[in-house]
Amino acid sequence: MVVRWFRAEFASFVHLYHDGKDQYDGQMPEYQGRTELLEAGLTDGNVPLRILNVRRSDEGLYICFVQDDTFYEETVLELRVAGLGSAPLISVESHQDGGIRVVCRSAGWYPEPEVLWRDLSGRHLPSVSETKSQGDNGLFETETALIVKKHSNRNLSCCIRNTFLNQEKESAVYIADSFFLSVTPWMVALSVILVVLFGFICLTAYLFKMKGKY
Incomplete structure (x- = not known):
């Protein structure tokens, strides 16, 4: 045979x-x-x-x-070939638009995966940006960002799903109060006073300089 x-x-x-x-x-x-x-x-x-x-x-x-x-x-x-990539890596990047920019990254997926942000109740949260790229090995890398406000739900999870295998990998994070910039009324007042004082000093220095010339 x-x-x-x-x-x-x-x-x-x-x-x-x-x-x-x-x-x-x-x-x-x-x-x-x-x-x-x-x-x-x-x-x-x-x-x-x-x-x-x-x-x-x-x-x-x-x-x-x-x-x-x-x-x-x-x-x-x-x-049909399918692959599960790495577990999502969540990082706090910077302050943006009055909140915290949180980024989720993962690599090694095939075919192109689906990326979701969710809160504790499983509700989907909108991302502000999402990029997917295919490497030389044909596997996909993904990066997505979310802006977290101080008074919004700060228990988050990033879920990446292979829709062909119907399997997913998920990582969670909690954004603590210390990540948010705390601005109090006295800090605002102090900032205004410092700006006015700086302007007064500059004006005084300019007048003395002009007086010296004449």
Whole structure:
């Protein structure tokens, strides 16, 4: 019996089983050392192929061709590749628009993931920016930012979901009071006094300079 797994071309095979053993001469270079035929089910007509160390480039159509004496048959299968990336990393970046800018980052996702900010009750929170980029390895990196106000819900979580696998990774953070700038009335008054005093000193220095010239 012959079992041949291939993609676009019959001659360039992903895996070949013939004469009761695996044949590797002529195997596609990108699959060398990464395939095996699970022989336990051969007598029952099962010819499953296992691909190790799956890559994004493995995604696509595969043809399984089986021949035994004069009988032969083939079928087409589609392999979908998906990957879970790193756990979200949340960081407090800066003060912005009267609040705190909080950023969530993660990498290593495929296909392109869905990113959500949520509060403790699971309610979605709107982000102010979101960027996704695809690296040379074909995996996606994501970065999204949220502005947290002092009197808003400060228990947050960043959730990144692989919609194909229906799996997600989530990280949570609490923004403490110490992160927010505290401005009291006396600080405002002091700031005004300092500005007026500075202006008065500059004016006085200018007048003395002009007096010296004349």
